[in-house]
Amino acid sequence: MTKALIVYGTRYGATASTSEEIAKILRQEGLDVRVVNAKQEKVKGIAEYDLVIVGSGIQIHRWTKEPEEFLKKFQKELAKKKVALFVCCGSTQPLDDKTDKAESIKNARKKYLEEKAAKYRLQPVSLGLFGGVYNYNKVPWLFGKFMEAIKPQLEEAGVPQTEPGLYDTRDLNAIHNWAKELAQTVQESFS
Ligand SMILES: Cc1cc2nc3c(=O)[nH]c(=O)nc-3n(C[C@H](O)[C@H](O)[C@H](O)COP(=O)(O)O)c2cc1C
Incomplete structure (x- = not known):
């Protein structure tokens, strides 16, 4: 059975419930999933996992501290695994009229996901940008x-x-679809 680990950090709760939604779909797709709130629990090792998903909420353009520490600590091992990153943020729905939605999403994807992956020299199989x-x-x-x-x-x-x-x-559907596609991609690569 493909084993997945989801490690997340949250301030206001969105990333916690998003992690549970992702876990639910991965389980439906036949994966064995462990979900860890990085603030409450330190992960000791990741050797047993085939897929590692790391997620964070964004506040003033910053990830939470603990998932970032996880990326740093396991950087070398993560480079050899299937990794996915996701964030929960406000950028998918700009609240002022001046900000263009597509531009906001593009910028957030770059800043919160692509640059984070590059910082830790990761090549994620998927990046998820959620509300x-x-x-x-x-x-x-x-x-x-x-x-x-x-x-x-x-x-x-x-x-x-x-x-x-x-x-x-x-958008719960977007989260579910992302998780389903991720599960299928990872399972195909192991079959
Ligand atoms: C004080 C504050 C600052 C925020 N700053 C940003 C930001 O810089 N970029 C962004 O896209 N969303 C921003 N948001 C929206 C958050 O990303 C959103 O609340 C998200 O749910 C946070 O994740 P969490 O609920 O897991 O903590 C901000 C929200 C708050 C309350």
Whole structure:
């Protein structure tokens, strides 16, 4: 059975639930999957895994610390494995009128995924750029003003509230399709 590891870092929860959605699809496709929140658990070794997926939420253009540390620590071993990277971010749905959506997605892909892969000399089999959440139940004081400023924009853009105070810009189908395609690519390469 193909074994997969998903290691993620999250601040507001989107990357956690996205990781679980990816795991669900990979399991449906017949993979054995372990999901690790890198802040809560340190992965000791990756020798047993055929596929390693590393994901992070983005805040002010930055990944969370722990998945980045994971990439650094296992850089050499990862270079010899099937690797996929993904991020949950706001760039898939710009909230102001001035930003072009396609341009925003292209820039985010380059900055958050392609440059990260290059930094650790990885050649991922897949890169996933997904939406994220704006979580009004979890606003750090530092970002209070920013969060209030974008609330009318979220409303105007019709971003759904999946729970009170949780605006979610993710497209679940896109996440599922990405995971399914990834599972198939990896399994084909081992068959
Ligand atoms: C303070 C703040 C800063 C953010 N900065 C960015 C950013 O620079 N680029 C981006 O694409 N999304 C940005 N976002 C959107 C986040 O990526 C989104 O909230 C995502 O869900 C974060 O992942 P997480 O929920 O797993 O922490 C920002 C969100 C917040 C609240």
